[in-house]
Amino acid sequence: GESVGLHLPTLSVQEGDNSIINCAYSNSASDYFIWYKQESGKGPQFIIDIRSNMDKRQGQRVTVLLNKTVKHLSLQIAATQPGDSAVYFCAEGYNNNDMRFGAGTRLTVKP
Amino acid sequence: IAGITQAPTSQILAAGRRMTLRCTQDMRHNAMYWYRQDLGLGLRLIHYSNTAGTTGKGEVPDGYSVSRANTDDFPLTLASAVPSQTSVYFCASSAQTGTGELFFGEGSRLTVL
Numbered sequence: 001g002e003s004v005g006l007h008l009p010t011l012s013v014q015e016g017d018n019s020i021i022n023c024a025y026s027n028s029a030s031d032y033f034i035w036y037k038q039e040s041g042k043g044p045q046f047i048i049d050i051r052s053n054m055d056k057r058q059g060q061r062v063t064v065l066l067n068k069t070v071k072h073l074s075l076q077i078a079a080t081q082p083g084d085s086a087v088y089f090c091a092e093g094y095n096n097n098d099m100r101f102g103a104g105t106r107l108t109v110k111p
Numbered sequence: 112i113a114g115i116t117q118a119p120t121s122q123i124l125a126a127g128r129r130m131t132l133r134c135t136q137d138m139r140h141n142a143m144y145w146y147r148q149d150l151g152l153g154l155r156l157i158h159y160s161n162t163a164g165t166t167g168k169g170e171v172p173d174g175y176s177v178s179r180a181n182t183d184d185f186p187l188t189l190a191s192a193v194p195s196q197t198s199v200y201f202c203a204s205s206a207q208t209g210t211g212e213l214f215f216g217e218g219s220r221l222t223v224l
Contacts, residue, residue: 032210032211033211034212042218043201044154046211046212089154093211101155103151103152104153
């Protein structure tokens, strides 16, 4: 079956630098794509989503890029802070009943 | 603001025992979900409910059952627990389907021996 995956399982960045977390997906029929952040011992927290008819969306310090040609999704975090240290998940879906999550990337921010 | 409340936080259970994980939300969201999280596999949907009185099967429903008697509560039951059900279980809710914005609880860590 089709699945969502991540290129890098871990990412370490210096505080203040920009972070880029990548995600590959294989289901070209997905309607939307989402990024979640999960801190240790907590539940996932919604960050940002993007619909399949868009290629870029910006939030507070975060930007999500969608490249449907190569089925690639990325999350860019500007001026990464220690509080950004967490596991980041991408997910794809048609509706919430069929949303598939990737395995996650652990982001570590070095002071 | 409570959001999603799950109980218990952690539980060790003997194989073959029955266990119910509780989930309550105070956001009046129509849709609720149960996921399990296993290292390297991400989150996998067990069961969902789009509205009170209805439920559906997700990606990994075998061995689990749910009920949705009202808007706020969505318990998950393991009728006869097996070691492969050792996992962290997350309950979530959303105001509507068709978007990816789910609100998750803090999780219930279940160990089946």
